[in-house]
Amino acid sequence: MSADQKDVPLLQLKQGNMKADLEAPPCPEPEGLAIRCRDVCRSYGKLKVLSNLNLTVPQGHIYGLLGPSGCGKTTLLKCIVGTLKISWGHISVLGKPPAFPGHEVPGRMVGYMPQDLALYNEFTISDTLTFFGRIHGLTSKDTQARMNFLIDFLDLPQKHSLVRNLSGGQRRRVSLGAALLQNPELLILDEPTVGVDPVLRAKIWQHLVEIVKTGKVSVIITTHYIEEARQANVVGLMRNGRLLAEGPPEAVMKQHSASTLEHAFLQLCETSDQVGSTPQSRVLEDSQSFESGRDESRPILGVGLESTDEIPKYSVDWKVRVRHVLPKWRNIAALMIKTMVRMKRMPGSLCFQFLLPVIQISLMCLCIGGDPKGIQVAVVNNETSPSSYSYSLLSFLDNSSVEQVPLSHAEAFTGIYNGEYWGVIGFSKNFTSYLTKRMLQHQVSRDVVDGGSVHVWLDLTSKLWAFVDNKLGSMAYLVALPIKFEEPVYGSQNTDFTTFVTPGAVLSITFYLAVGLTALSFVLERKEGLLDRCWVAGVSSLETMLAHLFSQLFVISVQIILLLLFILLVFKIPNEGSIVLVVALIVLQGVTGISFGLVISAAIDDEQNANQAALGIFYPNLIISGIIWPVECIPYPLRYLSLVLPQTYASEALRCIMYRGWGLTHMMVWRGFAVTLGWNTFFLILATVILKLRT
Numbered sequence: 153m154s155a156d157q158k159d160v161p162l163l164q165l166k167q168g169n170m171k172a173d174l175e176a177p178p179c180p181e182p183e184g185l186a187i188r189c190r191d192v193c194r195s196y197g198k199l200k201v202l203s204n205l206n207l208t209v210p211q212g213h214i215y216g217l218l219g220p221s222g223c224g225k226t227t228l229l230k231c232i233v234g235t236l237k238i239s240w241g242h243i244s245v246l247g248k249p250p251a252f253p254g255h256e257v258p259g260r261m262v263g264y265m266p267q268d269l270a271l272y273n274e275f276t277i278s279d280t281l282t283f284f285g286r287i288h289g290l291t292s293k294d295t296q297a298r299m300n301f302l303i304d305f306l307d308l309p310q311k312h313s314l315v316r317n318l319s320g321g322q323r324r325r326v327s328l329g330a331a332l333l334q335n336p337e338l339l340i341l342d343e344p345t346v347g348v349d350p351v352l353r354a355k356i357w358q359h360l361v362e363i364v365k366t367g368k369v370s371v372i373i374t375t376h377y378i379e380e381a382r383q384a385n386v387v388g389l390m391r392n393g394r395l396l397a398e399g400p401p402e403a404v405m406k407q408h409s410a411s412t413l414e415h416a417f418l419q420l421c422e423t424s425d426q427v428g429s430t431p432q433s434r435v436l437e438d439s440q441s442f443e444s445g446r447d448e449s450r451p452i453l454g455v456g457l458e459s460t461d462e463i464p465k466y467s468v469d470w471k472v473r474v475r476h477v478l479p480k481w482r483n484i485a486a487l488m489i490k491t492m493v494r495m496k497r498m499p500g501s502l503c504f505q506f507l508l509p510v511i512q513i514s515l516m517c518l519c520i521g522g523d524p525k526g527i528q529v530a531v532v533n534n535e536t537s538p539s540s541y542s543y544s545l546l547s548f549l550d551n552s553s554v555e556q557v558p559l560s561h562a563e564a565f566t567g568i569y570n571g572e573y574w575g576v577i578g579f580s581k582n583f584t585s586y587l588t589k590r591m592l593q594h595q596v597s598r599d600v601v602d603g604g605s606v607h608v609w610l611d612l613t614s615k616l617w618a619f620v621d622n623k624l625g626s627m628a629y630l631v632a633l634p635i636k637f638e639e640p641v642y643g644s645q646n647t648d649f650t651t652f653v654t655p656g657a658v659l660s661i662t663f664y665l666a667v668g669l670t671a672l673s674f675v676l677e678r679k680e681g682l683l684d685r686c687w688v689a690g691v692s693s694l695e696t697m698l699a700h701l702f703s704q705l706f707v708i709s710v711q712i713i714l715l716l717l718f719i720l721l722v723f724k725i726p727n728e729g730s731i732v733l734v735v736a737l738i739v740l741q742g743v744t745g746i747s748f749g750l751v752i753s754a755a756i757d758d759e760q761n762a763n764q765a766a767l768g769i770f771y772p773n774l775i776i777s778g779i780i781w782p783v784e785c786i787p788y789p790l791r792y793l794s795l796v797l798p799q800t801y802a803s804e805a806l807r808c809i810m811y812r813g814w815g816l817t818h819m820m821v822w823r824g825f826a827v828t829l830g831w832n833t834f835f836l837i838l839a840t841v842i843l844k845l846r847t
């Protein structure tokens with residue numbers, strides 16, 4: 153393309169703008185423009201990265217966006233593709249603002265290569281291109297044909313090579329291939345030639361020059377190799393969040409009597425530094441110097457020329473709007489297949505995910521709530537006759553738990569002070585006769601009461617004392633008021649602490665594993681730029697969430713099957729109720745965990761913070777949800793908090809189903825389901841809102 157040819161559209165553009173200014177509203181988007189940015193501002197907190205930036209990419213042109221590191225090029229490209237919202241101004245891409253309902257930007261019309269590689273490391277080259285092909289709705293034949301072309305053109309290794317095994321340059325080329333895959337009308341390439349050898353770099357530029365020749369494809373490309381941008385039709389020189397100049401490379405060089413583009417850029421920076429201290433004044437002066445000092449035939453566009461144009465009004469049919477919001481099954485399926493392929497490539501991690509809940513519940517059943525074994529208790533028995541009451545009483549003690557060590561008084565107390573025994577049981581030498589007197593006579597002396605009592609000294613520093621106490625208490629029943637405990641209405645005579653804890657623990661394990669896995673996978677995908685890349689390819693946040701939910705449901709189902717097999721068959725936890733209700737409640741709690749994980753990942757960018765948030769909530773929730781200790785023991789203000797937590801009523805409901813055999817007609821059961829569903833909905837809405845607000 154000759155320099156003259158290049159100049160024409162820009163002159164037309166300039167004239168078009170002047171005309172638009174004259175003819176005023178209603179102002180449709182000028183034809184022949186691929187991208188138009190007007191007065192675009194964007195800040196990160198207090199840092200103003202783009203300020204009143206105006207940029208125009210004509211259709212069928214390569215636009216080289218140049219500027220020093222940190223000047224805001226990537227930020228601008230992200231605003232153009234719609235992954236970042238602008239704080240002020242107007243952007244139109246291929247005729248409409250990005251993400252406008254019914255517009256295929258983001259979507260098939262745009263190919264985006266982000267600066268981060270944004271590739272799935274567990275994928276092969278073929279998986280990567282197939283995945284993006286599915287999202288763009290390409291047939292497998294078309295994807296295959298494009299794949300063969302791109303592998304050849306980009307000099308890529310075998311298509312079955314794993315991305316994680318490729319070199320940095322090869323990965324960059326795969327990333328470029330993914331952007332070129334669907335033959336988009338607009339290519340947005342953020343430093344595509346970094347780490348690429350000069351021969352291939354020339355080939356890539358040649359390809360770009362070729363594809364724009366048709367006039368249907370436009371390219372915006374950032375690069376630090378300023379001289380390679382001479383092959384662009386237009387270059388934009390950016391600094392401090394503003395465009396200092398925009399025009400064909402030759403014209404920019406001529407304007408500054410520079411022999412190279414790099415030289416022209418340096419001059420421009422020096423001029424702008426001398427002219428004003430604030431970015432605003434610098435740019436204003438620059439634009440004025442372009443305007444006043446230039447020959448009208450020179451097609452350099454002064455910056456800020458278009459800012460007086462009216463912003464076009466766009467309207468859209470409600471049906472298109474509804475279609476835009478509704479999730480597309482094609483995208484959900486593509487994302488689910490992606491997750492399955494990744495799982496297949498990481499069998500160790502998958503097994504860990506399946507087995508972790510079983511390991512946790514097994515440890516819980518084995519280590520919590522059981523009877524202690526071999527608690528050593530010193531026995532000081534001053535009676536000698538084997539037919540005495542003291543011997544009879546001691547024979548009632550459960551010897552598997554309490555190991556009786558007959559000792560003298562001195563030895564027993566030395567032992568307990570040295571921490572060798574948890575208790576000392578003492579009988580006086582007249583125990584049998586005094587006890588008999590106590591039982592037969594209405595009034596006895598203090599000495600008789602004392603001598604006819606079993607004396608117990610305990611070490612109360614461990615929970616074991618309660619157990620010893622309980623075992624000794626069984627001796628007291630022998631001489632106390634006779635009470636007979638009949639067959640329990642619900643539960644069994646030997647219901648232990650494990651039985652109480654298990655339902656809550658099952659829900660808690662399912663919930664927190666889902667929280668952790670969801671939060672981590674989303675935060676990592678976002679950090680690596682994968683979420684943004686999928687979004688630019690046309691996948692909505694809702695589709696991403698639904699796909700994750702469905703894939704995670706598969707993992708949860710396997711986890712629940714294994715969990716139930718273990719608790720019911722191995723640890724013999726009773727279940728009197730409907731297994732369908734049990735499974736449904738556990739699945740719903742898993743879904744609540746996924747939704748909560750989505751909230752964490754929507755609000756937090758960093759995996760360390762996400763982990764801290766998940767872990768920080770885990771322990772308080774476990775304690776005040778009535779999982780370990782009954783809610784009735786929680787002091788009042790905290791009890792109200794406990795009752796609104798996602799697992800309090802759900803644990804109670806699961807206990808009622810499993811141990812009382814209750815169904816949905818009982819309030820305590822349906823309340824557990826209702827609260828779980830309520831939290832589910834709340835978390836999903838919250839995650840969607842946070843994602844929307846943060847885009």
Ligand SMILES: Nc1ncnc2c1ncn2[C@@H]1O[C@H](COP(=O)(O)OP(=O)(O)OP(=O)(O)O)[C@@H](O)[C@H]1O
Nearest residue numbers: 196199201219220221222223224225226227228267
């Ligand atoms: N997520 C973010 N949060 C806060 N500041 C950010 C964020 N992303 C970028 N910035 C800041 O915005 C400025 C512009 O960054 P940007 O990545 O757009 O520059 P760039 O011109 O693309 O640089 P480079 O050529 O080195 O890629 C920098 O000062 C950067 O620190």
